[in-house]
Amino acid sequence: MASEQPYLHNLSGVFSAPIQAWSDAHGQIRHVGAQGIYCGDDRVLHTAVLTVDGREPEWVSTQLRSSKETDYIYFVRADAEVADPLLSLVRTRTADSGRIRHGEDTENLTGCSGRVAETLRLESAMREPVALTIRLTLGADNTTMEDIKQGAPGGAVVEPAGTTWSWRDKDTVLALTAANAAVSIHGSKVTIEWAVEVFPGVPLELAWAVDLTDADSPMLAADGEPIVAPASEDPRISRLLQRSVSDLNSLRLAHVSHPHDTFLAAGAPWFFTMFGRDSIIAARMMLPINTAIAGGTLRALAGRQGTETDHTTAVQPGKILHEVRRTVLTMAESGHALRLPPVYYGTIDATPLWICLLHDAWKAGMPDAEVEELLPNLQDALEWLRDHGDLDGDGFLEYLDASGAGLVNQGWKDSGDAIRWHDGTLAKGPIALAEVQAYAYEAAIMGADLLESFGRSGAEEWRDYAAGMAERFRAQFWCEDELGPYPALALDADKKPVDGVTSNMGHLLGTGILNEEEQRTVVRRVMDPTMFSGYGVRTLSTTNGGYWPTRYHAGAVWSHDTALIIGGMLADGFKAEAAQLAAGLLHVAEANDWRLPELFGGHSADTMRNPVPFPASCRPQAWASASSVVIAAALGQDELGRQDQRRNGTVQEAAAKRGSAGWRYQQVVLSS
CATH class of the missing domain: 2.70.98.40 (Glycoside hydrolase, family 65, N-terminal domain)
Structure with missing residues (x-):
């Protein structure tokens, strides 16, 4: 073939x-x-x-x-x-x-x-x-x-x-x-x-x-109102937002089972479909300018939440799906024959991220009644963290394809060659990714907040779970090289820290799993020239034996990956570094007719006047386009939240009464 x-x-x-x-x-x-x-x-x-x-x-x-x-x-x-x-x-x-x-x-x-x-x-x-x-x-x-x-x-x-x-x-x-x-x-x-x-x-x-x-x-084609681009006095930010929102509107979809719940397709042309992780992350980034997409995404995915265990589809009770297709998807990847069923659950991070989106959407103004309808799904998702996401009972979430025909890697870096030791060799699973533990920590804290706020039991159990996760993470995930300490990419099958220096560590920022000194350590490492190209954060350090600037998950720069790091920096108070990363991505957008690419080459800005395209990447792509909201926030566009406030004052008043959003983009949402 x-x-x-x-x-x-x-x-x-x-x-x-x-x-x-x-x-x-x-x-x-x-x-x-x-x-x-x-x-x-x-x-x-x-x-x-x-x-x-x-x-x-x-x-x-x-x-x-x-x-x-x-x-x-x-x-x-x-x-x-x-x-x-x-x-x-x-x-x-x-x-x-x-x-x-x-x-x-x-x-x-x-x-x-x-x-x-x-x-x-x-x-x-x-x-x-x-x-x-x-x-x-x-x-x-x-x-x-x-x-x-x-x-x-x-x-x-x-x-x-x-x-x-x-x-x-x-x-x-x-x-x-x-x-x-x-x-x-x-x-x-x-x-x-x-x-x-x-x-x-x-x-x-x-x-x-x-x-x-x-x-x-x-x-189905989505119904309801299209997303509206917020205004900005900065003409470059304005062009970025207008182009990005136009792209996001072109990706609006619904599933036939939930025809009025709009979510975002992952990207064109390859992923014009429901995609758990991608749709969740894009909706979460967009909360400062639109809460309706978050509600639709939450409900559409909750409608397909797992209720049984089946290794063929990777479904488990409480699990949020990875991808929906019309028929079986058969492909070859790095010598591995993939055969993904029409509804496939092979993702380790969509479930905790769904919990985080529910919490953040509520804080951003999602009506209490809509949130309350999803509390049974929240409870099931939390229980999945404890009962199914942890394969061996060590307190960490890990993945392993039990079918033999599914995705070998099931985090956001899901290509078969993504998880590498510093010398470039591939790690063997089960794999416990660093950022997934941070997502689980954040989900437990946020889930507890929701349970308590809505008068449900169990909040203390999940706060204890989060505290234990942070303690275990601090004890087992840290490595050190000539530049100093840093969080490992993952734990491998032998529970050894996989010492590849990667962008994954940047996703820990803003989740709360790091203390202040650890936050500073991570920020210094992702801003080092071996990681920050001048345009964005490379997926893999240039010092790694497997690094190549146009290797999909091992050297290229992904717009959303850098944007998530920016959001974490903003939440943890590293505004200068966040602005520096955002300025790099803004240059990338300008060089691409104001469309943020899904990913691009990891070549240094010192050697390339403009970023080198990754030629097979999606255009447009949902979480890349949604990254524009994060970029605008990092570059001081505090006016972004006001348009949504004017358009939907009741929602914003409800959000304000709930107090601090406690999430990565609160600076924008709560501006007034």
Whole structure:
């Protein structure tokens, strides 16, 4: 099986989850790599190439209107004797998503629908009318995202009829309409041809669209109000927030089982789906500007909380899921054959992070009644920490894939080669990650706060659990090298500290598991040039034997990873260091047309004028986009919380009455 994952860094896309369209940078959709039009996890068109009089128009600019709409601007050479570009063609592509309903019953939802449309606008300043033949060549496809990610070429033969080009497979229907055009059909290729005359000063518009339906999709277009970008007086911060919020709106999804609970898909194109950890972290980062996404995320995940034990799916009672897919996901990773079931629970951190999100959402203004409905789920999640997350009874949370076909690593660095000793060799599991113990500590403290505040029993048990976790962590997780002490990446199967120096230690900040001296130690280490590239914090120190600047979890920089460290620094009072990291990420965003990349190369800013792309990373990606809120907070944008206060004063008043949020972004939420 092919295994060359397509690169995305030089592609252009429009998105409205679960609909997306990817083209080359100039707007042409060619049967190459990930280019194409998708409905859910299936590509339905692999080609949409435009020509004028038999040759492609000359691209000059791509203008992003929003994450759902982009203009591609071309010039057409209509007269060899005219040097100036006097005939322009603007190709505007949009993506929109909707829901399939039966009759008038708005609750009877069975799948998703959507449209990818283009308007072709021709304008001329020539002296005479110009006759042109506009041709659009489309290629049908029926290839799964799974195959595309592994480099499969795809391409299906269909049976078109007239101007409607339809087939049904995996309950996906494609229909194409093109008014006032000649349509010819040859196998899976459809050609639309317009014979037009463009008059000086008289714009001419042509249009085509594909309407997409997927009756069995588990993912629906989100309903409810879109996220609103907060205002900022700093033009750079303002552009970052506007672009990020546009991206976040394009990732809004719902699950068919909870159609009114909106969460964020992890990222395009590979993860347009419910993703426990990613959706939770993104929602938590966004609390200063939006609490509705947090509520939807909590409820959607609680609805799939584990109730049984099954090694095939990695489910356990009280556990929060990792990922939802339509079918079994089969992939190869570093020689390991992955076979993930449609609902997969192979994550060690989503459950404690769910607890933390519930607490922080309540502090940020989530209504008491909504929180109270989730208290049984909270109790189950807390019990999972104690009864199932700790595999061997040593008081730490660890993971081990018992199925033989699941994820080898189940923290946020979940690639097979992510957990390394300082010499670069791989650690053997069960693995107890440093940051997961901090998440469990924080979850126990926050869970106790919720139980006590809502008159439930058990708060002292969980405070004792947290105290014991901090004591055990301090005794077993610390290492030392030539730069001094630091928290280990993990404990391995023999309970030895895995001495790789990594960004994971930065996630301990803001959780409360570290004392003040330990906080200073961690901040010094992540700010050291071996870790901080000038653009962000590397996932792995440059001194590690396995370091490489574009190794996914062993050298590259992830935007959200650095943002989580920034948030922890803010909570623990390291404002100067937080601002320095935030300034690095702001430069990264500016260099990427104000879109924060999922990850990028760990090359030093001293050697690279701009960050080097990681070519297969998602664009957009939820927790990267949500990181903009943290960056704004670190750079002194105390006005961010005010817009949400004005829009929803009752919620903010309730939050204020609850006192200090006690979480990483309280400075922004509580500004007034």
